[in-house]
Amino acid sequence: MLMTNYGGIPKEFSDLKNAKVVILPVPYDGTSTWVKGADKGPEAILEASANMELYDIESKSEIYTIGIHTAKPVTEKSSPEKMTDAVYKEAKKYVGKYYTVVIGGEHSVSFGTIKAHFEKYKNMCVLQIDAHSDLRPEYEGSKYNHACVMARTRELCRVVHVGIRSQCVEELPYIIRENIFYAHEIQNxxxxxxxxxxxxxxxxxxxxxxxxxxxxxxxxxxxxxxGGVGWYQLISFLQKVYQKRNVVGFDVVELCPNKINTAPDFLASKLIYKMIGYKFK
Incomplete structure:
Protein backbone atom coordinates (compact mmCIF):
# COMPACT_ATOMS: atom_id res chain seq x y z
CA MET A 1 0.00 0.00 0.00
CA LEU A 2 1.40 3.39 -1.01
CA MET A 3 1.93 5.62 2.02
CA THR A 4 0.69 9.18 1.42
CA ASN A 5 0.81 10.47 4.99
CA TYR A 6 4.17 11.16 6.65
CA GLY A 7 4.58 9.11 9.80
CA GLY A 8 1.16 7.52 9.47
CA ILE A 9 0.05 10.44 11.62
CA PRO A 10 -3.59 10.39 12.80
CA LYS A 11 -5.95 12.60 10.79
CA GLU A 12 -6.36 14.94 13.74
CA PHE A 13 -2.73 15.99 13.29
CA SER A 14 -2.27 15.43 9.54
CA ASP A 15 -5.19 17.49 8.25
CA LEU A 16 -4.05 20.77 6.68
CA LYS A 17 -6.39 22.87 8.82
CA ASN A 18 -4.60 21.63 11.96
CA ALA A 19 -1.05 21.66 10.60
CA LYS A 20 1.94 23.90 11.18
CA VAL A 21 4.10 21.91 8.74
CA VAL A 22 3.49 20.92 5.12
CA ILE A 23 5.59 18.22 3.47
CA LEU A 24 5.67 18.57 -0.32
CA PRO A 25 6.94 15.50 -2.23
CA VAL A 26 8.59 16.05 -5.61
CA PRO A 27 9.35 12.68 -7.28
CA TYR A 28 11.55 14.01 -10.09
CA ASP A 29 14.69 12.44 -11.55
CA GLY A 30 14.97 14.03 -14.98
CA THR A 31 18.59 15.25 -15.03
CA SER A 32 20.55 12.81 -12.86
CA THR A 33 23.66 11.52 -14.59
CA TRP A 34 24.62 8.25 -12.92
CA VAL A 35 22.42 6.02 -10.74
CA LYS A 36 18.74 6.64 -11.45
CA GLY A 37 15.96 6.29 -8.91
CA ALA A 38 15.71 9.58 -6.99
CA ASP A 39 12.12 9.88 -8.22
CA LYS A 40 11.36 6.97 -5.87
CA GLY A 41 12.83 8.90 -2.92
CA PRO A 42 9.66 10.57 -1.62
CA GLU A 43 7.72 7.31 -1.65
CA ALA A 44 10.54 5.51 0.20
CA ILE A 45 10.78 8.26 2.82
CA LEU A 46 7.04 8.19 3.45
CA GLU A 47 7.03 4.39 3.65
CA ALA A 48 9.92 4.42 6.14
CA SER A 49 8.24 7.11 8.22
CA ALA A 50 5.33 4.77 8.90
CA ASN A 51 7.75 2.58 10.89
CA MET A 52 9.28 5.43 12.87
CA GLU A 53 8.58 5.92 16.57
CA LEU A 54 6.88 9.30 16.86
CA TYR A 55 8.18 10.00 20.37
CA ASP A 56 11.51 11.82 20.12
CA ILE A 57 13.94 10.94 22.92
CA GLU A 58 16.10 14.02 22.46
CA SER A 59 13.29 16.57 22.79
CA LYS A 60 11.14 14.36 25.05
CA SER A 61 8.14 15.12 22.86
CA GLU A 62 5.79 13.76 20.23
CA ILE A 63 6.77 16.19 17.50
CA TYR A 64 3.90 15.25 15.19
CA THR A 65 1.33 16.84 17.54
CA ILE A 66 2.19 20.27 16.10
CA GLY A 67 0.44 19.05 12.93
CA ILE A 68 2.24 17.71 9.86
CA HIS A 69 0.32 17.61 6.58
CA THR A 70 1.57 15.73 3.54
CA ALA A 71 0.56 17.51 0.32
CA LYS A 72 -0.07 15.86 -3.02
CA PRO A 73 3.17 15.36 -5.00
CA VAL A 74 4.31 17.73 -7.71
CA THR A 75 4.19 15.50 -10.79
CA GLU A 76 5.47 17.77 -13.58
CA LYS A 77 8.27 15.87 -15.35
CA SER A 78 8.40 17.16 -18.92
CA SER A 79 11.52 19.32 -18.39
CA PRO A 80 13.62 20.64 -15.48
CA GLU A 81 12.47 24.16 -16.28
CA LYS A 82 8.77 23.25 -16.11
CA MET A 83 9.31 21.13 -13.01
CA THR A 84 11.05 24.06 -11.28
CA ASP A 85 8.16 26.36 -12.12
CA ALA A 86 5.63 23.81 -10.86
CA VAL A 87 7.47 23.40 -7.55
CA TYR A 88 7.71 27.18 -7.19
CA LYS A 89 3.98 27.66 -7.75
CA GLU A 90 3.04 24.87 -5.36
CA ALA A 91 5.47 26.02 -2.66
CA LYS A 92 4.10 29.58 -2.90
CA LYS A 93 0.76 28.25 -1.65
CA TYR A 94 2.34 27.18 1.63
CA VAL A 95 5.44 29.29 2.33
CA GLY A 96 4.80 31.80 5.10
CA LYS A 97 1.60 30.06 6.19
CA TYR A 98 3.20 26.73 7.05
CA TYR A 99 6.71 25.48 7.72
CA THR A 100 7.32 24.02 4.27
CA VAL A 101 9.47 20.92 3.73
CA VAL A 102 10.22 19.57 0.25
CA ILE A 103 11.32 15.96 -0.22
CA GLY A 104 12.95 14.85 -3.47
CA GLY A 105 13.70 13.79 -5.95
CA GLU A 106 17.00 14.95 -7.35
CA HIS A 107 18.56 18.23 -6.24
CA SER A 108 17.11 20.25 -9.10
CA VAL A 109 13.75 20.17 -7.25
CA SER A 110 15.14 22.56 -4.62
CA PHE A 111 15.37 25.77 -6.62
CA GLY A 112 11.62 26.31 -6.98
CA THR A 113 11.03 26.20 -3.24
CA ILE A 114 14.19 28.21 -2.52
CA LYS A 115 12.87 30.94 -4.81
CA ALA A 116 9.46 30.87 -3.09
CA HIS A 117 11.11 31.24 0.32
CA PHE A 118 13.47 33.97 -0.91
CA GLU A 119 10.51 36.05 -2.10
CA LYS A 120 8.86 35.72 1.31
CA TYR A 121 11.79 36.21 3.69
CA LYS A 122 14.14 39.17 3.64
CA ASN A 123 17.82 38.72 4.42
CA MET A 124 17.70 35.00 3.59
CA CYS A 125 20.62 32.76 2.69
CA VAL A 126 20.87 29.08 1.85
CA LEU A 127 22.81 26.49 3.83
CA GLN A 128 23.76 23.58 1.57
CA ILE A 129 24.80 20.20 3.00
CA ASP A 130 26.21 18.27 0.04
CA ALA A 131 29.11 16.31 -1.39
CA HIS A 132 29.05 18.48 -4.53
CA SER A 133 29.05 22.25 -4.85
CA ASP A 134 26.50 22.22 -7.72
CA LEU A 135 27.84 25.49 -9.14
CA ARG A 136 27.98 24.66 -12.83
CA PRO A 137 26.45 27.58 -14.76
CA GLU A 138 24.88 25.08 -17.18
CA TYR A 139 25.02 21.33 -17.65
CA GLU A 140 23.82 19.09 -20.46
CA GLY A 141 21.96 21.95 -22.10
CA SER A 142 20.03 23.18 -19.06
CA LYS A 143 20.59 25.83 -16.41
CA TYR A 144 18.20 23.90 -14.17
CA ASN A 145 20.12 20.63 -14.10
CA HIS A 146 20.81 19.13 -10.66
CA ALA A 147 24.47 20.15 -11.11
CA CYS A 148 23.43 23.82 -11.41
CA VAL A 149 21.05 24.27 -8.49
CA MET A 150 23.43 26.32 -6.33
CA ALA A 151 24.51 28.41 -9.30
CA ARG A 152 20.87 29.45 -9.72
CA THR A 153 20.52 29.97 -5.98
CA ARG A 154 23.62 32.18 -5.87
CA GLU A 155 21.83 34.50 -8.32
CA LEU A 156 19.33 35.15 -5.52
CA CYS A 157 21.31 35.05 -2.29
CA ARG A 158 24.36 33.87 -0.37
CA VAL A 159 25.04 30.14 -0.18
CA VAL A 160 27.09 28.53 2.59
CA HIS A 161 28.34 25.09 1.53
CA VAL A 162 29.14 22.31 4.04
CA GLY A 163 30.58 18.85 3.39
CA ILE A 164 31.83 19.49 -0.14
CA ARG A 165 34.32 16.94 -1.44
CA SER A 166 33.73 16.81 -5.20
CA GLN A 167 34.02 19.63 -7.73
CA CYS A 168 34.80 20.13 -11.39
CA VAL A 169 37.38 22.66 -12.56
CA GLU A 170 34.68 24.78 -14.22
CA GLU A 171 33.19 25.52 -10.79
CA LEU A 172 36.38 26.90 -9.26
CA PRO A 173 35.88 30.53 -10.40
CA TYR A 174 32.55 30.57 -8.55
CA ILE A 175 33.90 29.42 -5.19
CA ILE A 176 33.72 32.01 -2.40
CA ARG A 177 36.28 30.54 -0.03
CA GLU A 178 34.94 31.90 3.25
CA ASN A 179 31.52 30.38 2.48
CA ILE A 180 32.66 26.82 1.87
CA PHE A 181 33.54 24.19 4.46
CA TYR A 182 35.18 21.25 2.71
CA ALA A 183 34.63 17.77 4.11
CA HIS A 184 38.33 17.15 4.74
CA GLU A 185 38.53 20.33 6.84
CA ILE A 186 35.66 19.47 9.17
CA GLN A 187 36.27 15.77 9.82
CA ASN A 188 36.69 14.71 13.45
CA GLY A 227 34.46 10.96 3.39
CA GLY A 228 31.12 12.53 4.21
CA VAL A 229 29.50 13.97 7.30
CA GLY A 230 28.38 11.61 10.09
CA TRP A 231 24.91 11.45 11.64
CA TYR A 232 25.74 12.99 15.02
CA GLN A 233 27.97 15.66 13.53
CA LEU A 234 25.18 16.65 11.16
CA ILE A 235 22.40 16.85 13.73
CA SER A 236 24.66 18.65 16.23
CA PHE A 237 25.45 21.27 13.60
CA LEU A 238 21.80 21.60 12.59
CA GLN A 239 20.82 22.12 16.23
CA LYS A 240 23.32 24.96 16.44
CA VAL A 241 21.90 26.55 13.29
CA TYR A 242 18.33 26.31 14.58
CA GLN A 243 19.40 27.83 17.91
CA LYS A 244 21.22 30.79 16.36
CA ARG A 245 19.18 31.56 13.23
CA ASN A 246 15.60 31.52 11.96
CA VAL A 247 15.37 28.46 9.73
CA VAL A 248 12.48 29.31 7.39
CA GLY A 249 12.22 25.98 5.56
CA PHE A 250 14.22 23.06 4.24
CA ASP A 251 14.42 20.24 1.76
CA VAL A 252 15.92 16.75 1.82
CA VAL A 253 16.79 15.38 -1.61
CA GLU A 254 18.67 12.76 -3.64
CA LEU A 255 17.57 9.60 -1.84
CA CYS A 256 17.92 6.84 -4.41
CA PRO A 257 16.31 3.92 -2.56
CA ASN A 258 17.59 0.36 -2.63
CA LYS A 259 15.03 -2.31 -1.73
CA ILE A 260 17.76 -4.51 -0.25
CA ASN A 261 18.81 -1.83 2.25
CA THR A 262 16.06 0.37 3.67
CA ALA A 263 18.15 1.88 6.47
CA PRO A 264 18.99 5.00 4.40
CA ASP A 265 15.27 5.57 3.78
CA PHE A 266 14.70 5.50 7.53
CA LEU A 267 17.64 7.86 8.11
CA ALA A 268 16.15 10.40 5.69
CA SER A 269 12.75 10.16 7.36
CA LYS A 270 14.24 10.51 10.84
CA LEU A 271 16.32 13.51 9.74
CA ILE A 272 13.19 15.28 8.53
CA TYR A 273 11.43 14.57 11.83
CA LYS A 274 14.42 15.82 13.83
CA MET A 275 14.59 19.07 11.85
CA ILE A 276 10.89 19.73 12.30
CA GLY A 277 11.41 19.15 16.01
CA TYR A 278 14.30 21.61 16.16
CA LYS A 279 12.07 24.28 14.61
CA PHE A 280 9.22 23.83 17.08
CA LYS A 281 11.25 22.96 20.18
Whole structure:
Protein backbone atom coordinates (compact mmCIF):
# COMPACT_ATOMS: atom_id res chain seq x y z
CA MET A 1 0.00 0.00 0.00
CA LEU A 2 1.40 3.39 -1.01
CA MET A 3 1.93 5.62 2.02
CA THR A 4 0.69 9.18 1.42
CA ASN A 5 0.81 10.47 4.99
CA TYR A 6 4.17 11.16 6.65
CA GLY A 7 4.58 9.11 9.80
CA GLY A 8 1.16 7.52 9.47
CA ILE A 9 0.05 10.44 11.62
CA PRO A 10 -3.59 10.39 12.80
CA LYS A 11 -5.95 12.60 10.79
CA GLU A 12 -6.36 14.94 13.74
CA PHE A 13 -2.73 15.99 13.29
CA SER A 14 -2.27 15.43 9.54
CA ASP A 15 -5.19 17.49 8.25
CA LEU A 16 -4.05 20.77 6.68
CA LYS A 17 -6.39 22.87 8.82
CA ASN A 18 -4.60 21.63 11.96
CA ALA A 19 -1.05 21.66 10.60
CA LYS A 20 1.94 23.90 11.18
CA VAL A 21 4.10 21.91 8.74
CA VAL A 22 3.49 20.92 5.12
CA ILE A 23 5.59 18.22 3.47
CA LEU A 24 5.67 18.57 -0.32
CA PRO A 25 6.94 15.50 -2.23
CA VAL A 26 8.59 16.05 -5.61
CA PRO A 27 9.35 12.68 -7.28
CA TYR A 28 11.55 14.01 -10.09
CA ASP A 29 14.69 12.44 -11.55
CA GLY A 30 14.97 14.03 -14.98
CA THR A 31 18.59 15.25 -15.03
CA SER A 32 20.55 12.81 -12.86
CA THR A 33 23.66 11.52 -14.59
CA TRP A 34 24.62 8.25 -12.92
CA VAL A 35 22.42 6.02 -10.74
CA LYS A 36 18.74 6.64 -11.45
CA GLY A 37 15.96 6.29 -8.91
CA ALA A 38 15.71 9.58 -6.99
CA ASP A 39 12.12 9.88 -8.22
CA LYS A 40 11.36 6.97 -5.87
CA GLY A 41 12.83 8.90 -2.92
CA PRO A 42 9.66 10.57 -1.62
CA GLU A 43 7.72 7.31 -1.65
CA ALA A 44 10.54 5.51 0.20
CA ILE A 45 10.78 8.26 2.82
CA LEU A 46 7.04 8.19 3.45
CA GLU A 47 7.03 4.39 3.65
CA ALA A 48 9.92 4.42 6.14
CA SER A 49 8.24 7.11 8.22
CA ALA A 50 5.33 4.77 8.90
CA ASN A 51 7.75 2.58 10.89
CA MET A 52 9.28 5.43 12.87
CA GLU A 53 8.58 5.92 16.57
CA LEU A 54 6.88 9.30 16.86
CA TYR A 55 8.18 10.00 20.37
CA ASP A 56 11.51 11.82 20.12
CA ILE A 57 13.94 10.94 22.92
CA GLU A 58 16.10 14.02 22.46
CA SER A 59 13.29 16.57 22.79
CA LYS A 60 11.14 14.36 25.05
CA SER A 61 8.14 15.12 22.86
CA GLU A 62 5.79 13.76 20.23
CA ILE A 63 6.77 16.19 17.50
CA TYR A 64 3.90 15.25 15.19
CA THR A 65 1.33 16.84 17.54
CA ILE A 66 2.19 20.27 16.10
CA GLY A 67 0.44 19.05 12.93
CA ILE A 68 2.24 17.71 9.86
CA HIS A 69 0.32 17.61 6.58
CA THR A 70 1.57 15.73 3.54
CA ALA A 71 0.56 17.51 0.32
CA LYS A 72 -0.07 15.86 -3.02
CA PRO A 73 3.17 15.36 -5.00
CA VAL A 74 4.31 17.73 -7.71
CA THR A 75 4.19 15.50 -10.79
CA GLU A 76 5.47 17.77 -13.58
CA LYS A 77 8.27 15.87 -15.35
CA SER A 78 8.40 17.16 -18.92
CA SER A 79 11.52 19.32 -18.39
CA PRO A 80 13.62 20.64 -15.48
CA GLU A 81 12.47 24.16 -16.28
CA LYS A 82 8.77 23.25 -16.11
CA MET A 83 9.31 21.13 -13.01
CA THR A 84 11.05 24.06 -11.28
CA ASP A 85 8.16 26.36 -12.12
CA ALA A 86 5.63 23.81 -10.86
CA VAL A 87 7.47 23.40 -7.55
CA TYR A 88 7.71 27.18 -7.19
CA LYS A 89 3.98 27.66 -7.75
CA GLU A 90 3.04 24.87 -5.36
CA ALA A 91 5.47 26.02 -2.66
CA LYS A 92 4.10 29.58 -2.90
CA LYS A 93 0.76 28.25 -1.65
CA TYR A 94 2.34 27.18 1.63
CA VAL A 95 5.44 29.29 2.33
CA GLY A 96 4.80 31.80 5.10
CA LYS A 97 1.60 30.06 6.19
CA TYR A 98 3.20 26.73 7.05
CA TYR A 99 6.71 25.48 7.72
CA THR A 100 7.32 24.02 4.27
CA VAL A 101 9.47 20.92 3.73
CA VAL A 102 10.22 19.57 0.25
CA ILE A 103 11.32 15.96 -0.22
CA GLY A 104 12.95 14.85 -3.47
CA GLY A 105 13.70 13.79 -5.95
CA GLU A 106 17.00 14.95 -7.35
CA HIS A 107 18.56 18.23 -6.24
CA SER A 108 17.11 20.25 -9.10
CA VAL A 109 13.75 20.17 -7.25
CA SER A 110 15.14 22.56 -4.62
CA PHE A 111 15.37 25.77 -6.62
CA GLY A 112 11.62 26.31 -6.98
CA THR A 113 11.03 26.20 -3.24
CA ILE A 114 14.19 28.21 -2.52
CA LYS A 115 12.87 30.94 -4.81
CA ALA A 116 9.46 30.87 -3.09
CA HIS A 117 11.11 31.24 0.32
CA PHE A 118 13.47 33.97 -0.91
CA GLU A 119 10.51 36.05 -2.10
CA LYS A 120 8.86 35.72 1.31
CA TYR A 121 11.79 36.21 3.69
CA LYS A 122 14.14 39.17 3.64
CA ASN A 123 17.82 38.72 4.42
CA MET A 124 17.70 35.00 3.59
CA CYS A 125 20.62 32.76 2.69
CA VAL A 126 20.87 29.08 1.85
CA LEU A 127 22.81 26.49 3.83
CA GLN A 128 23.76 23.58 1.57
CA ILE A 129 24.80 20.20 3.00
CA ASP A 130 26.21 18.27 0.04
CA ALA A 131 29.11 16.31 -1.39
CA HIS A 132 29.05 18.48 -4.53
CA SER A 133 29.05 22.25 -4.85
CA ASP A 134 26.50 22.22 -7.72
CA LEU A 135 27.84 25.49 -9.14
CA ARG A 136 27.98 24.66 -12.83
CA PRO A 137 26.45 27.58 -14.76
CA GLU A 138 24.88 25.08 -17.18
CA TYR A 139 25.02 21.33 -17.65
CA GLU A 140 23.82 19.09 -20.46
CA GLY A 141 21.96 21.95 -22.10
CA SER A 142 20.03 23.18 -19.06
CA LYS A 143 20.59 25.83 -16.41
CA TYR A 144 18.20 23.90 -14.17
CA ASN A 145 20.12 20.63 -14.10
CA HIS A 146 20.81 19.13 -10.66
CA ALA A 147 24.47 20.15 -11.11
CA CYS A 148 23.43 23.82 -11.41
CA VAL A 149 21.05 24.27 -8.49
CA MET A 150 23.43 26.32 -6.33
CA ALA A 151 24.51 28.41 -9.30
CA ARG A 152 20.87 29.45 -9.72
CA THR A 153 20.52 29.97 -5.98
CA ARG A 154 23.62 32.18 -5.87
CA GLU A 155 21.83 34.50 -8.32
CA LEU A 156 19.33 35.15 -5.52
CA CYS A 157 21.31 35.05 -2.29
CA ARG A 158 24.36 33.87 -0.37
CA VAL A 159 25.04 30.14 -0.18
CA VAL A 160 27.09 28.53 2.59
CA HIS A 161 28.34 25.09 1.53
CA VAL A 162 29.14 22.31 4.04
CA GLY A 163 30.58 18.85 3.39
CA ILE A 164 31.83 19.49 -0.14
CA ARG A 165 34.32 16.94 -1.44
CA SER A 166 33.73 16.81 -5.20
CA GLN A 167 34.02 19.63 -7.73
CA CYS A 168 34.80 20.13 -11.39
CA VAL A 169 37.38 22.66 -12.56
CA GLU A 170 34.68 24.78 -14.22
CA GLU A 171 33.19 25.52 -10.79
CA LEU A 172 36.38 26.90 -9.26
CA PRO A 173 35.88 30.53 -10.40
CA TYR A 174 32.55 30.57 -8.55
CA ILE A 175 33.90 29.42 -5.19
CA ILE A 176 33.72 32.01 -2.40
CA ARG A 177 36.28 30.54 -0.03
CA GLU A 178 34.94 31.90 3.25
CA ASN A 179 31.52 30.38 2.48
CA ILE A 180 32.66 26.82 1.87
CA PHE A 181 33.54 24.19 4.46
CA TYR A 182 35.18 21.25 2.71
CA ALA A 183 34.63 17.77 4.11
CA HIS A 184 38.33 17.15 4.74
CA GLU A 185 38.53 20.33 6.84
CA ILE A 186 35.66 19.47 9.17
CA GLN A 187 36.27 15.77 9.82
CA ASN A 188 36.69 14.71 13.45
CA UNK A 189 36.05 18.14 14.94
CA UNK A 190 33.20 20.59 15.47
CA UNK A 191 35.36 23.70 15.77
CA UNK A 192 33.93 25.00 12.49
CA UNK A 193 30.32 25.19 13.74
CA UNK A 194 30.53 28.77 14.98
CA UNK A 195 32.41 29.99 11.92
CA UNK A 196 29.82 28.46 9.59
CA UNK A 197 26.92 29.92 11.56
CA UNK A 198 28.56 33.36 11.43
CA UNK A 199 28.40 33.20 7.63
CA UNK A 200 24.62 32.71 7.74
CA UNK A 201 22.17 35.60 7.55
CA UNK A 202 19.23 36.04 9.95
CA UNK A 203 16.90 33.86 7.89
CA UNK A 204 18.20 30.52 6.61
CA UNK A 205 16.83 27.95 4.19
CA UNK A 206 18.53 24.55 4.47
CA UNK A 207 18.95 22.22 1.50
CA UNK A 208 20.28 18.74 2.29
CA UNK A 209 21.55 16.53 -0.49
CA UNK A 210 21.84 13.18 1.25
CA UNK A 211 25.15 12.45 -0.49
CA UNK A 212 26.58 15.02 1.92
CA UNK A 213 26.44 12.22 4.47
CA UNK A 214 29.08 9.51 4.46
CA UNK A 215 28.12 6.54 2.25
CA UNK A 216 28.74 4.18 5.16
CA UNK A 217 25.41 5.43 6.54
CA UNK A 218 23.90 6.85 3.34
CA UNK A 219 24.82 4.61 0.37
CA UNK A 220 21.47 5.20 -1.36
CA UNK A 221 22.30 8.21 -3.50
CA UNK A 222 22.88 8.69 -7.19
CA UNK A 223 26.45 9.98 -6.78
CA UNK A 224 27.96 8.72 -3.50
CA UNK A 225 31.30 10.16 -2.40
CA UNK A 226 33.58 8.83 0.38
CA GLY A 227 34.46 10.96 3.39
CA GLY A 228 31.12 12.53 4.21
CA VAL A 229 29.50 13.97 7.30
CA GLY A 230 28.38 11.61 10.09
CA TRP A 231 24.91 11.45 11.64
CA TYR A 232 25.74 12.99 15.02
CA GLN A 233 27.97 15.66 13.53
CA LEU A 234 25.18 16.65 11.16
CA ILE A 235 22.40 16.85 13.73
CA SER A 236 24.66 18.65 16.23
CA PHE A 237 25.45 21.27 13.60
CA LEU A 238 21.80 21.60 12.59
CA GLN A 239 20.82 22.12 16.23
CA LYS A 240 23.32 24.96 16.44
CA VAL A 241 21.90 26.55 13.29
CA TYR A 242 18.33 26.31 14.58
CA GLN A 243 19.40 27.83 17.91
CA LYS A 244 21.22 30.79 16.36
CA ARG A 245 19.18 31.56 13.23
CA ASN A 246 15.60 31.52 11.96
CA VAL A 247 15.37 28.46 9.73
CA VAL A 248 12.48 29.31 7.39
CA GLY A 249 12.22 25.98 5.56
CA PHE A 250 14.22 23.06 4.24
CA ASP A 251 14.42 20.24 1.76
CA VAL A 252 15.92 16.75 1.82
CA VAL A 253 16.79 15.38 -1.61
CA GLU A 254 18.67 12.76 -3.64
CA LEU A 255 17.57 9.60 -1.84
CA CYS A 256 17.92 6.84 -4.41
CA PRO A 257 16.31 3.92 -2.56
CA ASN A 258 17.59 0.36 -2.63
CA LYS A 259 15.03 -2.31 -1.73
CA ILE A 260 17.76 -4.51 -0.25
CA ASN A 261 18.81 -1.83 2.25
CA THR A 262 16.06 0.37 3.67
CA ALA A 263 18.15 1.88 6.47
CA PRO A 264 18.99 5.00 4.40
CA ASP A 265 15.27 5.57 3.78
CA PHE A 266 14.70 5.50 7.53
CA LEU A 267 17.64 7.86 8.11
CA ALA A 268 16.15 10.40 5.69
CA SER A 269 12.75 10.16 7.36
CA LYS A 270 14.24 10.51 10.84
CA LEU A 271 16.32 13.51 9.74
CA ILE A 272 13.19 15.28 8.53
CA TYR A 273 11.43 14.57 11.83
CA LYS A 274 14.42 15.82 13.83
CA MET A 275 14.59 19.07 11.85
CA ILE A 276 10.89 19.73 12.30
CA GLY A 277 11.41 19.15 16.01
CA TYR A 278 14.30 21.61 16.16
CA LYS A 279 12.07 24.28 14.61
CA PHE A 280 9.22 23.83 17.08
CA LYS A 281 11.25 22.96 20.18
Missing amino acids: NNDWFEKAVERLTANVYITIDLDGLDPSIMPSTGTPEP
